[in-house]
Amino acid sequence: MKFGVVVFPGSNCDHDAYHAATDVVGQDAEYIWHKDTSLKGADVIVLPGGFAHGDYLRTGAIARFSPVMASVIDFARGGGPVLGICNGFQVLLEAGLLPGAMLRNRDVTYHCEHVIVRIEQTDTPFTLGGTRGQRLRLPIAHGEGNYYADPEVIRDLEASRRVIFRYCDERGEPTDAANPNGSLNNIAGICNEARNVVGLMPHPERACEGSLGSSDGLVLLQSVVTALTHEGALRT
């Protein structure tokens, strides 16, 4: 199967995602320039981290109008798995594929550190290989990761089990101290209604090898390989 890694001007984790998909997970991958309208036969699309279009105006605000996004939206609406990591998550929010928006981190500080997130739900193509409550140690690197949505949207996300990752402490408790940016309900990642589009602020693709300090991010990439290669894997 093939990963498609979208490259916006200003993306800087595209090579990390490509490396993780190919060298670590052993799959095919191809870069997709943001002006392309073909997804080159990719089975899963990754919107990588970085600073697409310089993050001018708002994070992801200009990237959502890149030509490739119409194809990504069609792919997502057709049920194709899409993973937005960090800036990619912000692009998904601006594109309306996921609800909500990002505010400046509550302490107005860029956070570059490892955090712990808890897998909340496993019925998505990116978490089916994990277990509920499983803690992942993943790096974050962002200044605008303070997830916000109107109270009724937050209620709906919780009621429909669409919070997929939550910042937590070492014991798995979603405490305020474990929340690096002020996100409502310690939300680190969510999915769409159809559950095939997932966005998260931490970087699983940078945590796929022990030599990088953590391989906890592997579960996301391995999950989507399983989802795409084992008929019915998602229906368990």
Place this chain on the structure above:
Amino acid sequence: MKARVYVTLKPSVFDPQGQTIADALHSLGYAGVGDVRQGKFFELDLQAGSREQARTLASEVADKLLANPVIESYRVEVES
């Protein structure tokens, strides 16, 4: 014709930058400054036949790109 677009966070949305600026002003001794809200200001040079057309065009680009309706609202002023 020039139009000005002011984009601000909705009142219900916490503004970490505005709060930091307010804290800085308070520590500088400006006890008379209460809340501070930071926003964005755009000056648009428009080709429009009338002020009403200019307002419509400015509102359209604000809806489409300049403001994110999830967290922000905007106000348009057209230069006379």
